Amino acid sequence: MKLYLYFIGKARDQHANALASEYLKRSTRWTPCESREIDPRRFDLPARHPSARKVFLDPAGRSMDSPRFASMLEGWEREARDAVFLVGGAEGLPPPWKDKADLLLSLSPMTFPHELARAMLAEQIYRALATLRGHPYPR
Secondary structure, eight states: OOEEEEEESOOOOHHHHHHHHHHHHHHTTTSOEEEEEEOTTTOOHHHHSTTSEEEEEEEEEEOOOHHHHHHHHHHHHHHTOOEEEEEOBTTBSOHHHHTTOSEEEOSOSSOOOHHHHHHHHHHHHHHHHHHHTTOSTTO
8 A cells, every 4th residue: 555645735834844744754664655735737636546545635524533544544455555645725625526535534623724734634644554553652
């Protein structure tokens, strides 16, 4: 399994971006991870990853706790299926892409800056992988 994290738009907050990068770097000890900022007018994410699981962050999406999130990743690992995560930009998700998501996921009913959502998602991915590997971080 390889994890792809895509973010629409440019991160302006250096500190939040550094935090997201640090968690992704830690995650690569257990599985390959790639992070990239994209412009949906120039990058067709659903076409680029047709067989991957697609999880798009959306305020109206499904919420889940950290153990459930880890369980979801564990299932994808067993299937040896790549996973694509997408954090929308200021305008949210591109409407044509929303229907192509396997899961619309909400991190919280609260509103966060997109840079902070990046860091929170990267941390949850690291937490899930650490949990699955028996690492002490999640305790």
